[in-house]
Amino acid sequence: MKSAVFYGKHDVRIEEAPQPKVGADDVLIRIAACGVCGTDVHIFEGDKGAADVTPPTILGHEFSGIVEAVGDNVKDIAVGDKVCVDPNDTCGECYYCRNGIAHFCEHMTGIGTTTDGGFAQYCSVHKKQVYKLLPEASLVACAMAEPVACCLHGFDMCDVQPGSVVMVIGGGMIGLIMVQLAKIAGAHKVILLEPVAVKREMGAKLGADLCIDPLSEDVKAVLAAHHVGRINAVIECAGLKSTIAQAIDLAGKQSTVMMFGLTKPDDEVPIKPFEIFQKEVVLKASYINPYTQTRAVDLIQSGKIDVTSMVAEVCSLEKLKEVLADPALRAKGKYIVDPWMA
Amino acid sequence: MKSAVFYGKHDVRIEEAPQPKVGADDVLIRIAACGVCGTDVHIFEGDKGAADVTPPTILGHEFSGIVEAVGDNVKDIAVGDKVCVDPNDTCGECYYCRNGIAHFCEHMTGIGTTTDGGFAQYCSVHKKQVYKLLPEASLVACAMAEPVACCLHGFDMCDVQPGSVVMVIGGGMIGLIMVQLAKIAGAHKVILLEPVAVKREMGAKLGADLCIDPLSEDVKAVLAAHHVGRINAVIECAGLKSTIAQAIDLAGKQSTVMMFGLTKPDDEVPIKPFEIFQKEVVLKASYINPYTQTRAVDLIQSGKIDVTSMVAEVCSLEKLKEVLADPALRAKGKYIVDPWMA
């Protein structure tokens, strides 16, 4: 099969690889779509703090496809089924697994990081990580189940209720999912801060009531002009030091600031504890996607979350190398690899 | 001013009454719309368990209007403003007020129950119970802020998240508000059980994905046919013994059963603790509207909750007597009194 193998920093090669083995508990998936994620870029760049990958490895952890074969113990999934995956698996026996926070498992494995992933024509996945889709499901959309599941985990921590006021900072793929989650969670007002006009337009289309360019507009003045009072949750999705500080500054009394965007491992943001105190702001972050994959699949399949409008291009494995290497390309939107595309 | 005064069981009289006095902290409201609520009917019927009313009293606690005059201490509300009210006020000093559950205040007062209410041309209300509306607000819709606020309190306890599956039993005014709250809270599926076809149609229009007639259809079979799996919350809004039992029966594992509908004070429902145990169902009820009035007003004014489609008629004070006396009339939908209507 054709595959994109990571050999080390800046070294991804398109190679023929043997089709993966299918154990008794495994599902062999003919990959239809695999998203290119920031994590892939961090690995490609050899960044400190990125997931630990021992080359050679096939990257790619946001994927969907059609079942090609199943092992003997697989009962609920059949050849021909559309499926997507949760790439993360836990050991079930470490302290964290035993104490209900399994996403901190000491022996976590990840498809596309610790084992071969979705930037290939096939991938073999343990049945417990496979999610069956509806026959009419869009495989490109459902490849996004993992990022949506991550967003759900973070969003759940924000305690948004019908009538809440929610601000999202950053209108990339993640920010635009958060805008939609806030909208479908009944937020009275959803405000998006994003410097790029076309992303603000997309944000407005996807449900933001108010889109502000934080670089050229006076955010507080615009908020005041639109009678935005207490903001109940600020969800930071840009991953910048400045936007985290801004999130705390704009957050209302007894609100949540969700630092969903990832800064560099050593980045430091100066916070004023006195400001946190005066507002009882709760500062949180969200780590991967525990227990949210089913809901993510449901929300995508029912069309409640649009994950394809932000897709810049469905591209070939060959183009993947360019996408990993070129930030300008990635700025255009989300890239999805179809490993069968010529 | 013209008013409808309650003198005792089945005795409501339309009378001229003096315009209410306006204290230094009061707002005199020229009533535009006042909803007829089940509580009013219970009082009219002299039911045990209904709010304590010492006649003669003007009933009516769901109302809105235009400010006619304000007392000296009223700063933020001006003559001509559109407003609605929260009828309930608390003492601030009893055990419950001091411990953060003020809606159980030992000295609770209620406009339209312990003091004169909205079935009259004017009502004088302490400024702390008055909510200012937008100039363009619909006064009929905003008269419904109190029932929406009650629903929000109950709904908040149901822990509905984006992707949850929610069932509402009973498609009256309250059930249809709950259907909408579930929808705008991101429920993956909203299921309505309601025997009357026209109410099911309204439910579907307002967001229910699946409407079932529980009297003529096999509910479990219909759910199975529509692949409805675990139901995360069942919100009972019919107030019947049978529907409460049904709610527990249909509830999924670790779900919430919200008994929002009110049974008669002595009604008993037999529950099986073993069933509660096997599913870890959490059985709750919701008492009035603590701290939810602002969000209710916001959701109504922004059009996120439709409260006027269920209105059967905006009627006169004279007709109020008929409405209170005649269940067949009330079955047609919500009645709203306009005390200025001839």
Added chain:
Amino acid sequence: MKSAVFYGKHDVRIEEAPQPKVGADDVLIRIAACGVCGTDVHIFEGDKGAADVTPPTILGHEFSGIVEAVGDNVKDIAVGDKVCVDPNDTCGECYYCRNGIAHFCEHMTGIGTTTDGGFAQYCSVHKKQVYKLLPEASLVACAMAEPVACCLHGFDMCDVQPGSVVMVIGGGMIGLIMVQLAKIAGAHKVILLEPVAVKREMGAKLGADLCIDPLSEDVKAVLAAHHVGRINAVIECAGLKSTIAQAIDLAGKQSTVMMFGLTKPDDEVPIKPFEIFQKEVVLKASYINPYTQTRAVDLIQSGKIDVTSMVAEVCSLEKLKEVLADPALRAKGKYIVDPWMA
């Protein structure tokens, strides 16, 4: 090895059985202590609703011992270690496992129910279910980790805070653990209702501030005499219809009623929804021990929870048959089997 094998209703036989096999992931435990639990009695009695057991099976799921041998993959546990077990294991792939409520796993297995358990001299247990103890740990006490873990799960749902008022109904093994949990959670007052004088004395010794005989005393009068105001949580541990009704009756405003005791599967308790409404009582039940085993072990080992004062007798496998058959015996307190006792 010597073992007590369940062959069907009222048929438990003491037999020689082969020592269990030790797979690569298994730990062979030389059993030191195994508690006799209500579940064992229900199975012995052939009760409907009891755990499904396919005879012949060695019962016993509350146990501890010393490691006799370990499989090749076992790294953190060594021969000679003191250990106890969590008998329940989940599949990791069903809907419930995927959605964070794994204790409702569709393929749950249980040591001592679906597989051979602790009423034998040895038991082989998958390493993920084995908890390592301190060298100085009491093996009799630590055999009680599973019931304490169950209690913790139920107790966690009661939202007890420093300053809460907690009532426990029933002073058996479970009720006395709950009394202690309430005490160590900072309850301002812990009240125990229990008809048997010696159990009330034990309750008082273990931390109850007020012990009432519900059969001969007027509970409400005693509460009033002791100035007990709002009760924040009532934890029912008798498993009777009457005590569940009593729990709801005595519960305060916005309190939790935890139905921890198990009634018979078909037992029905009539509840008044109007009473639930007027108090916003939250009615809950608790299902087994998800994610609480580590804390249970810690609390027992550190002496914060006393589980041995309620032990009637540490007995032999032979005596187990009598204990299972004779309620009068069991009324004396908890029985612990030492399978090496002659």
Added chain:
Amino acid sequence: MKSAVFYGKHDVRIEEAPQPKVGADDVLIRIAACGVCGTDVHIFEGDKGAADVTPPTILGHEFSGIVEAVGDNVKDIAVGDKVCVDPNDTCGECYYCRNGIAHFCEHMTGIGTTTDGGFAQYCSVHKKQVYKLLPEASLVACAMAEPVACCLHGFDMCDVQPGSVVMVIGGGMIGLIMVQLAKIAGAHKVILLEPVAVKREMGAKLGADLCIDPLSEDVKAVLAAHHVGRINAVIECAGLKSTIAQAIDLAGKQSTVMMFGLTKPDDEVPIKPFEIFQKEVVLKASYINPYTQTRAVDLIQSGKIDVTSMVAEVCSLEKLKEVLADPALRAKGKYIVDPWMA
């Protein structure tokens, strides 16, 4: 009456003042004990960020006494009763009061800050702020109800459960209350970091399992030596930039860091969002004492929280000036003013 009147920065004068008027809703309290709090010092120092005080004002907000007279509307409190107070009162009508977070009231008033307080022989207090004590209550201890109530509010946010591991940084009055709250909430281990030996000893006496000198010991090494694993909550009570950073560093996965200590308004602490992300640490602060005063009084009166062991001296109004001016004096422990002491 004799009183200590604040006239401005560093200017507190002991003066004769008229006995305060007693309105119809007021309770005149003959002050027995009034604590000197950090807030009083900040006001005395004219610090930015301290409570707004318009001189001349009698400071002192942590007090208790005996009822000397009551207004006509006061029913539940009688002359001769022992009482303490909650100094804070809210307007009941601003956005925050209406939305259940009244401690952010826009028109908050405070006895001892916006109105005359407890550093005087008498104080007149609205009945809703007065808490009746038991006849046998210690008035010195109950003067500490307000700081204990503040601590309870912060502690409640930490989600400590029986079996949790809790670290407290700073062993002053506040830290030692937090140590006790952690202990009575069932913490498996309570760890105190405090540089002063005598305070560590007091911490150990009040329940800390492990007391570490953070200046001379290697904290992580000591924790490792004592097999302290995941810390569930770190409660910072020193109010220093360095200890806040340390709190985040030592916090376990999915733990809470409560920044209870107050830094200077402009103090900045550099945090690493990536570290917050990798651990899902939740960073919080706690603002005053909403709804916790009743529980504080209960816990003090029942002896569950010891607030007198940390008292350095019960002193006269004259000595108050020294205490406010001299940090060395305050380092000895808590000062309580008895305005009747010569």
